[in-house]
Amino acid sequence: MAVIIRDFALQGAQMLLVLLLSPLLTGFVRKVKARLLRRQGPPLLQPYLDLIRLLRKDVVLANNASWLFRVIPYIVFAGIWVAASLVPTFGSGLMFSWSADLIAIIALLGSARFFLALAGLDVGTSFGGIGSSREVMIASLAEPAMLMIVFTLALVAGSTQLSTMAAHILSGEEGLRVSLGLALLALIIVAIAENARIPIDNPATHLELTMVHEAMVLEYSGRHLALIELSSALKLLLYVSVIGCLFAPWGIAGPDASFPALAIGVASYMVKLAVAGLMLALFETAIAKMRVFRVPAFLGAALMLGLLATLLLFVSRSL
Amino acid sequence: MMVVYSLYGVAALVVLAPLAVALGASPRGTGAVYGASLIVTLTLCMIALLSLFEYSNRISSITLPLGLPWLGAHFRIDALSAFFLVVVNLGGAAASLFALGYGRHEHSPQRVLPFYPAYLAAMNLVVMADDAFSFLVSWEFMSLTSWALVIAHHQLRENLRAGYVYLLMASFGTLALLLSFGLLAGSDGSYAFDAIRASHPSAALAALVLILAVVGAGSKAGVVPLHAWLPLAHPAAPSHVSALMSGVMTKVAVYGFVRIVFDLLGPPDWWWSMVVLAVGGITAVMGVLYALMQHDLKRLLAYHTVENIGIIYIGLGLALAFKAHGMPLAAALALTAGLFHVFNHSIFKSLLFFGAGAVLNATGERDMEHLGGLIHRMPQTAFVFLVGCVAISALPPLNGFVSEWLTFQAILLSPQLPSWGLKFLVPAVGALLALSAALAAACFVKAFGVSFLGRARTPAAVAAKETDSNSLAAMYFLAALCLVAGIVPGFFIDALAPVTKSLVGVSMPHQAGVEWLSIVPIAESRSSYNGLLVFIFVLLAGSIAAFAIHRLASDKLRRGPAWDCGYPDPSSATQYTASSFAQPIRRVYGTSVFRAREIGEMPPPGATTPARLTVELRDLIWDAAYAPVATAIEYATEKLNYLQFLTIRQYLSLVFAALVILLLVLAIWQ
Numbered sequence: 001m002a003v004i005i006r007d008f009a010l011q012g013a014q015m016l017l018v019l020l021l022s023p024l025l026t027g028f029v030r031k032v033k034a035r036l037l038r039r040q041g042p043p044l045l046q047p048y049l050d051l052i053r054l055l056r057k058d059v060v061l062a063n064n065a066s067w068l069f070r071v072i073p074y075i076v077f078a079g080i081w082v083a084a085s086l087v088p089t090f091g092s093g094l095m096f097s098w099s100a101d102l103i104a105i106i107a108l109l110g111s112a113r114f115f116l117a118l119a120g121l122d123v124g125t126s127f128g129g130i131g132s133s134r135e136v137m138i139a140s141l142a143e144p145a146m147l148m149i150v151f152t153l154a155l156v157a158g159s160t161q162l163s164t165m166a167a168h169i170l171s172g173e174e175g176l177r178v179s180l181g182l183a184l185l186a187l188i189i190v191a192i193a194e195n196a197r198i199p200i201d202n203p204a205t206h207l208e209l210t211m212v213h214e215a216m217v218l219e220y221s222g223r224h225l226a227l228i229e230l231s232s233a234l235k236l237l238l239y240v241s242v243i244g245c246l247f248a249p250w251g252i253a254g255p256d257a258s259f260p261a262l263a264i265g266v267a268s269y270m271v272k273l274a275v276a277g278l279m280l281a282l283f284e285t286a287i288a289k290m291r292v293f294r295v296p297a298f299l300g301a302a303l304m305l306g307l308l309a310t311l312l313l314f315v316s317r318s319l
Numbered sequence: 320m321m322v323v324y325s326l327y328g329v330a331a332l333v334v335l336a337p338l339a340v341a342l343g344a345s346p347r348g349t350g351a352v353y354g355a356s357l358i359v360t361l362t363l364c365m366i367a368l369l370s371l372f373e374y375s376n377r378i379s380s381i382t383l384p385l386g387l388p389w390l391g392a393h394f395r396i397d398a399l400s401a402f403f404l405v406v407v408n409l410g411g412a413a414a415s416l417f418a419l420g421y422g423r424h425e426h427s428p429q430r431v432l433p434f435y436p437a438y439l440a441a442m443n444l445v446v447m448a449d450d451a452f453s454f455l456v457s458w459e460f461m462s463l464t465s466w467a468l469v470i471a472h473h474q475l476r477e478n479l480r481a482g483y484v485y486l487l488m489a490s491f492g493t494l495a496l497l498l499s500f501g502l503l504a505g506s507d508g509s510y511a512f513d514a515i516r517a518s519h520p521s522a523a524l525a526a527l528v529l530i531l532a533v534v535g536a537g538s539k540a541g542v543v544p545l546h547a548w549l550p551l552a553h554p555a556a557p558s559h560v561s562a563l564m565s566g567v568m569t570k571v572a573v574y575g576f577v578r579i580v581f582d583l584l585g586p587p588d589w590w591w592s593m594v595v596l597a598v599g600g601i602t603a604v605m606g607v608l609y610a611l612m613q614h615d616l617k618r619l620l621a622y623h624t625v626e627n628i629g630i631i632y633i634g635l636g637l638a639l640a641f642k643a644h645g646m647p648l649a650a651a652l653a654l655t656a657g658l659f660h661v662f663n664h665s666i667f668k669s670l671l672f673f674g675a676g677a678v679l680n681a682t683g684e685r686d687m688e689h690l691g692g693l694i695h696r697m698p699q700t701a702f703v704f705l706v707g708c709v710a711i712s713a714l715p716p717l718n719g720f721v722s723e724w725l726t727f728q729a730i731l732l733s734p735q736l737p738s739w740g741l742k743f744l745v746p747a748v749g750a751l752l753a754l755s756a757a758l759a760a761a762c763f764v765k766a767f768g769v770s771f772l773g774r775a776r777t778p779a780a781v782a783a784k785e786t787d788s789n790s791l792a793a794m795y796f797l798a799a800l801c802l803v804a805g806i807v808p809g810f811f812i813d814a815l816a817p818v819t820k821s822l823v824g825v826s827m828p829h830q831a832g833v834e835w836l837s838i839v840p841i842a843e844s845r846s847s848y849n850g851l852l853v854f855i856f857v858l859l860a861g862s863i864a865a866f867a868i869h870r871l872a873s874d875k876l877r878r879g880p881a882w883d884c885g886y887p888d889p890s891s892a893t894q895y896t897a898s899s900f901a902q903p904i905r906r907v908y909g910t911s912v913f914r915a916r917e918i919g920e921m922p923p924p925g926a927t928t929p930a931r932l933t934v935e936l937r938d939l940i941w942d943a944a945y946a947p948v949a950t951a952i953e954y955a956t957e958k959l960n961y962l963q964f965l966t967i968r969q970y971l972s973l974v975f976a977a978l979v980i981l982l983l984v985l986a987i988w989q
Contacts (some may be wrong), residue, residue: 055872062881064774066694068705078861082853096856099837099849103727104715108853111714114760121768121895124691125883129895132768136761137903143760144753147727151749154731160846219882223868296907303750310746314734 003256004095010262011095015085017266018241022084022233023047025240025273030204032281047233054226062123062219069122072115073220073227079112080231084238088245090265092163093255101160102150102242106143109194109235113139116228120216131216134292138200138212141299142193145186148306152183153246155313162242166249178319182309184247189302191239193295195232198284200295203232212292237273244272321370322379322396325404325447328363332356332440339432349422352432357415360408360439367404370396371814386452393449393511398817399582402658403446403574406665410567411439413793417673418559420789424680430471431557438464438563442571451500451510455493458575462489462539465568468560469552481551488538488548495535496575499528503583515583525584529591532579533598539572541625542632543602544940549625550609554617554685558676561617565624566669570661573631580639581654581822589643589738595636596744600751603629605940607758608912611765611904612936614687614897616675619766620668623711626755627664630726631657633752637729640741642823649732650823652840655815656725662811663718663804667710670797674704677786677794678770682779687766687897692775696783699791701771706798708763710805713756716854718804721838723756724848725812728840758904765900774891806850809838898934905934913937 027047034041061070083105086097100108113135120132154160156179157168174180193200196213205211211218217228245252251268253261290298312319335355342348370379380395396404418435425431441464444457466489470482502524503515520528534545541549553564580591606625613619634657641650677700678693679685694701710717730752733745775781785791804811809830816826830838837849868874881887909915913936920931965973 055868058873058875058877060877060879060882063878064692064695064881066772067698068694068701068772074861074865075857077864078857078859081860081864082856096852098843098847099835099852099856100715101846101848103724103846104720104848104853107713107715107720107724108857110712110757110760111709114709114712114714114764117764118768118772121764121900122694122772123881123883124773124891124894125881125887126893126895127884129773129900132764133895133900134903136764137907140754140757140761140904141907143757144750147753147756148750151727151731151746154846155734159844160728160731161844164844218884221882223873227864227868292903293906307746307750310749311743314742314746317734 007093007095010091010093011085014089014091014094015081017089018084018234018237019081019230021273022230022237023051025237025277026233028274028277029281029284032278033285036281036285047229051226051230054229055223057222059222059224061221065123065219069119069219070224072119072122073224073231075115076112077227077231077234079108079115080234080238083108083112084234084241086162087238087241088163088166088252089241090251090269091253091257091262092166093253093257094163097163098161102153102162102165103147103160105162106146106150109238110139110143112231116216119220123219125219127211127215127218131212131214131218134212135216138193138295138299141296141303142190145299145302145306146190146194148303148310149183149187149190152179152306152309152313155310156180162245163255166245166252167254169246170249170252179309179312180247182305182312184243186302186305186309187243187246189298189305191243192283193299193302195236195239197280199287199290200298202289240273240276241269243276244269248272320379321366321401322381322394322447324366325363325396325443326381326383326394328359328366329440329443329447331359332436332443335359335436336433336440339436340429343429343432346423349425349428349432350419352436353415353418353422356436356439357412357419359436360411360415363443364405364408364412367396367401367408371398371401371405371817380449386456387510390450390452390510392453393513394444394447394453395449395512396447398821399574399577400446402815402818403570403661404443406570406662407439407442407446407567410563410665410669411442413669413673413797414559414563416796417562417676417790417793420787420791421557421559421673421676421680423787425557427471430473431468431560434464434467434471435560438468438560442567445571446574449512451504451512451515454575455497455500458496459493461568461571462493465552465556465560465564468556470555471557471560472555475555477551478555481548481555485548485552488545492535492538492545495531495538499531499535499579502528502531503579512583519585522588525588526591528584529580529594532576532584533594536572536576536579537598540569540576540628541572541602541606542598542628543605543625544944546602546606546625547941547945550613550618550621553621553624554615558617558672558679561621561676562669562672565621565672566665569624569628570665573628573635573661577635577822580635581642587639587643589640590740592636592640592643593740593744595632595639596741596748599629599632599634599636600748601629602626602632603755604751604758605629605912607755607762608908611758611762611901612909612913614769615685616678616687616690616766616770617672617685619687619762620671620675623759623762624664624668626759627660627668627711629755630723630752631660631664633657633748634660634722634726634729636748637726637733637745638823640733640736640745641729644736644738646732646735647823647825648827648841649729649735651819651825651827652725652732653729654819654823655812655827656722656729658815658818659725659808659811660719660722663710663722663801666797666800666804667707667719670703670707670794670801671711673790673794673797674700674707677790678783681783681786682777684777684779687769689777690770690775690780691773691891691894692771692780693783694771696781697771697785700786700794703791703794703798704771705767706801708767710801712760712763714760716805716850716857717801718808719801721805721808721848721850723752725840726752728846731846732841761904765897769895769897769900773894776891776894802854806854807836808850809833809836812838909936912939914939
């Protein structure tokens with residue numbers, strides 16, 4: 001009984017942790033980017049304040065928005081939140097991590113995107129449409145690339161369960177592998193695309209024709225917008241957690257870890273988030289956004305890297 | 320005994336067909352025919368379910384004194400037939416229920432009613448047939464009845480063309496199947512399936528039979544490049560028949576393929592799977608790319624059938640590969656994935672065609688560019704159609720995802736396959752499968768978004784009304800099945816166990832007893848998925864968020880004009896259309912696959928002529944494979960036409976010459 005309570009508590013802690021930390025990560029990236037540009041930048045906690053203010057405001061709904069438009073923010077948020085709480089962050093002994101493996105987590109994110117793209121079309125404006133149609137184009141390349149990466153990792157670890165994969169990498173019997181290197185590169189490209197970061201999309205843009213994600217959610221306001229913003233932050237955190245859990249699983253507490261081990265897990269997770277945020281900010285500052293029809297080549301590279309990594313594993317068990 | 324009861328049901332359907340000619344004149348007769356079909360198909364479905372569950376080890380068969388005098392007509396229900404009978408009759412029952420409402424709007428019911436029960440009977444007979452002769456006769460019967468339904472609305476020229484192409488391709492497919500059965504039966508003509516099973520064809524012969532089966536069954540199922548008739552014929556029929564053709568008849572074709580390759584042909588060679596996998600992968604991606612380029616709602620759905628057939632073939636191909644290499648457990652997993660997708664696709668494709676039919680009835684439009692905003696006028700249809708869209712896009716927690724997930728799990732087992740060809744092909748096919756899944760989601764964002772969301776584009780879309788309760792009942796029933804099969808897939812996988820056991824020797828581990836109703840294909844440390852928990856979690860997380868925000872933050876709502884970055888335009892023509900939505904994807908994939916070109920005509924400033932954007936797409940498969948054949952045949956018939964206008968003397972000398980040549984051939988032969 002005590003074990004079950006412990007596991008439940010761990011799962012609950014994970015759900016709250018990802019929810020509470022995700023705006024901080026977004027704020028951190030913004031702050032670092034601003035400092036790199038020699039600006040003061042908004043305070044670290046600004047995303048929380050934004051969310052609270054948005055939550056308190058009235059929703060202004062377009063006249064012909066349907067019931068689906070009002071439901072979608074909740075669907076998107078729920079889907080991404082559930083996905084994020086099933087990825088091991090500080091400990092791998094999550095109560096329900098077996099209920100969805102990595103393929104299912106990716107597909108859950110796909111569901112969220114499906115509905116968000118529908119929301120872009122609901123009001124019947126041209127900006128919503130342009131956002132949705134570009135979003136699905138990007139996804140049509142990013143999703144297969146992601147699945148190829150999953151294949152690579154699953155073939156190395158002999159499992160599609162994230163906790164088993166992390167444990168396998170952590171056991172140290174793999175060492176350096178060509179296929180894992182290719183997969184990491186592809187995963188970073190996919191993560192940049194999925195989170196609408198530069199060079200695919202610009203999260204801070206105010207020039208309408210360059211927007212993808214922001215154009216899609218243009219008609220949202222108030223609490224709906226707050227949920228969408230929170231979901232984007234959660235998604236960024238999720239991808240960082242996936243990369244951390246698969247390629248830098250150091251410090252993750254095992255299934256029945258003691259309290260100090262969990263504390264180490266949380267601390268190492270914070271370090272990983274900080275490093276990832278720093279690198280993302282550096283990368284985004286150093287590079288320019290690309291034209292939308294250059295994106296397929298960029299993502300096509302990720303797909304090919306993923307496929308190559310999988311092929312290598314099919315051909316030889318040691319590459 | 321089960322086969323006898325089923326045959327009674329089929330007989331009832333056959334008797335109903337001529338009755339329908341008399342009944343069809345009155346509106347009440349329409350209801351009677353569809354009502355009777357509904358009752359009979361439901362009964363048949365129950366019988367099939369019973370034979371699948373209760374009598375899984377017992378095979379019931381019967382020989383009737385029909386057909387060839389020395390052969391008789393053999394019918395049999397084993398696990399495989401029972402499963403496909405469930406698929407056929409479940410689809411048939413749903414279509415009949417839908418037609419109770421939908422069929423009332425038919426303006427020439429006598430062209431539809433008699434053929435409808437006959438078509439259902441034919442599909443049942445194909446699945447039950449246990450000798451080559453009755454199989455082929457039922458197969459042709461199925462083709463002809465569906466052809467009659469395709470040209471039911473013969474006033475439209477395009478429907479007549481669709482019927483013509485369909486008839487040609489159907490005959491071609493049957494010819495291939497005829498030859499393959501002929502080779503299987505051998506020179507002594509043992510056409511009963513039992514005799515075929517007992518004989519072991521040589522490797523070369525088996526290879527020939529395999530190719531003929533891929534072509535014959537594939538042309539009915541719609542594998543690329545034999546798919547050309549499908550997107551013409553399926554949308555031409557009335558919508559409930561479209562649902563049957565796309566959701567059910569293609570599955571009967573898959574049944575034919577499975578029956579020949581897994582059952583009759585004996586142990587597989589390893590390279591067979593290469594053929595099936597390559598065909599499946601190409602079919603999946605080409606099908607969805609074609610679908611993305613369509614803006615006719617029913618044709619888009621028909622092209623999507625092509626894609627899903629590809630996914631099914633990938634599952635079957637993997638099963639063949641594992642079976643050939645003596646990995647029965649993996650083969651059982653792959654086969655279960657393929658057959659589960661057969662079931663799933665029959666459910667959601669029927670649902671989507673019903674939805675398209677309801678839209679067609681309400682607006683008179685199939686073209687998505689003339690729809691829009693239907694979610695306000697047909698909220699219930701929109702809801703169930705959305706469920707179908709999510710299911711077919713392979714998104715959790717609905718059923719389409721589960722079968723694709725199982726296929727991915729099977730792919731992940733394939734590095735253990737020893738042959739090099741497969742080592743290269745399987746990852747490529749996996750990438751194609753992933754690509755087609757992602758493109759399918761894009762395609763259904765387009766289909767649902769353009770037809771149901773946004774603002775109405777035409778007066779017809781403004782005037783649309785919600786459809787009738789019978790049609791809605793049929794759609795709700797199928798939508799509920801999509802959810803149930805998605806969240807408790809374990810029961811469905813267990814139901815497939817006798818089928819895989821009979822075809823590859825073993826079945827997947829029992830799933831119903833797994834904790835929390837998860838599915839665990841191999842071992843829990845390897846992979847597991849629990850649709851029920853995922854569904855409950857998402858539901859809970861969404862409700863908690865909604866409740867907390869409404870209670871603690873704000874629940875106020877105001878309506879206002881759309882924002883649109885400050886430039887909202889009242890004209891509904893400024894929305895994104897289906898073709899503009901597909902433009903990025905057309906640019907990325909279409910320039911090579913379809914030679915897509917966009918020609919923009921911009922008049923000089925001050926001119927009053929409108930600007931124009933023309934999109935040119937070429938169907939390369941049609942141009943490369945079909946057009947030359949059609950030209951050659953036309954050329955040959957043009958030349959041979961001369962033979963019709965000879966004198967009697969010339970005809971007699973032709974006959975004489977033929978006789979001499981034949982005698983000569985005979986003399987040389989001996």
